[in-house]
Amino acid sequence: MGPRFFGYRDRVQDELVREGHQVECVDDRPSETVWFKSLAKISYHFTDRIILHYAEDLAERIAKEDYNMVLYLGGMSFCFTHRQFSLIRKSSNARFVAYLWDAFVNCKRFGQCRDLFDDIYSFEVKDCERYDLKLRPLFYSNTYRSIPLGSEGYFDYDACFIGSVHQYTKFKTVSSIVKELEAQGYRVFKYYFMPSRVAELWCKLTHRCYRGQVFQYESLNTTQVVEVYTRSKAVIDSPQNGQNGLTMRTLETLGARRKLITANEDVMHYDFAQYGDVLVWNSDSDGISGFMRSPYECPPESVLDSYSIKTFVQTLLGEAPPYRGYHNDDCCNETEDAS
Known part of the structure; x- marks a missing residue:
């Protein structure tokens, strides 16, 4: 689950398929039209009814499948309230993992839902320190x-x-x-x-x-x-x-x-x-x-390999060791452990 822009989501999907997994991709919000994004920039409260219907639809679709993992990739485009995303979380026994490529402070709705994820990774060191997230830089494609x-x-x-x-x-x-x-x-x-x-x-x-x-x-x-x-x-x-x-x-x-x-x-x-x-x-x-x-x-x-898309995907799947390529004496011990 994630936004279409940048193509990051599709690259991760391709790598997951290359690794032998079956993957279904869905958008992280109900519409990518100009009017929806314009209203969303003002406040998601203007679109909550549409978002609720989308959450119910996703929950129904996920409930029909036997997924091992629901993987969210994104950040500030996360549009669900806690009640809305709870419908999705309760629909499956899958492991829920998130990766944020935006600063946590800009992901207000995601912050309200952080307890609904089993693991949360971020590319921002300071966010990992402050919010007890796991550090994982982005990736380069093959x-x-x-x-x-x-x-x-x-x-x-x-x-x-x-x-x-x-x-x-x-x-x-x-x-x-x-x-x-x-x-x-x-x-x-x-x-x-x-x-x-x-x-x-x-x-x-x-x-x-x-x-x-x-x-x-x-x-x-x-x-x-x-x-x-x-x-x-x-x-x-x-x-x-x-x-x-x-x-x-x-x-x-x-x-x-x-x-x-x-x-x-x-x-x-x-x-x-x-x-x-x-x-x-x-x-x-x-x-x-x-x-x-x-x-x-x-x-x-x-x-070089530690920053490849293959290692990135394996980290999110829990199949690779934690990322440990960041070294800063000013970091707190909790960040070093998380990273």
Whole structure:
């Protein structure tokens, strides 16, 4: 169960099937229409009658099957009240497991239902500490591991950025990285995605840094992203404002065995960062030239494998050891045990 956007749910389904499981996918809310999502952004209370009917329908469908697990993937799109999701939980003896890729504070309705899940995983370290969740970063798909390692003279671009930029703080950071790299003569591929022309207009009206930039309205598919990564020595990334968990782009970069330039300081606490292929951007251009000139040092296969979609799925199924690639002396003991 999860939202359709990003395609994460479908990738997990494909991996589960590859592992030999029978899987049924369902949306985590009754409608993906513009009117429903618009009302939901104001308050789910406006759509509770529709959500209740959807919960009753899901409960009936789940009751008819002998499922081993009900797996929820998502976050802020979780729309059920405790009473509504209780109907689903009571309909089956399956194990209920959740994975959150949004900050817990933004998942208000999910927070009300946390007692209805047997296990809850999150990509946010601070949420794991605060709410006693289990730490598990996202994953990279198998396609990224098939990218050739490459060497000097192989690449068309020194760095690339592909991603959504409608959040001001993220775009400000990404554009500053791009501008500094270009000012130093590096070749940068940039694909700034906007969800709509209206969103672009609003951004340009409210923030000067958007003006004069070219934006795209169609997201690139995995094949297109892989093609750009293949031709790039490094990948630029920045988390959303207030987010410390590793983005999907960070893990795709790891799987593709490319250097990473990121504004996420917390990335240095992850095991793969110790190999020197990560540069944390802090509005200071010092170190870029040395970082770009240095050869890529590939992490061990055991480290790469721990972030693969196969290990991700096996962790949620309880078939893999707990994730232990995060090391920070400031973390509380409970987080280390949970992770």
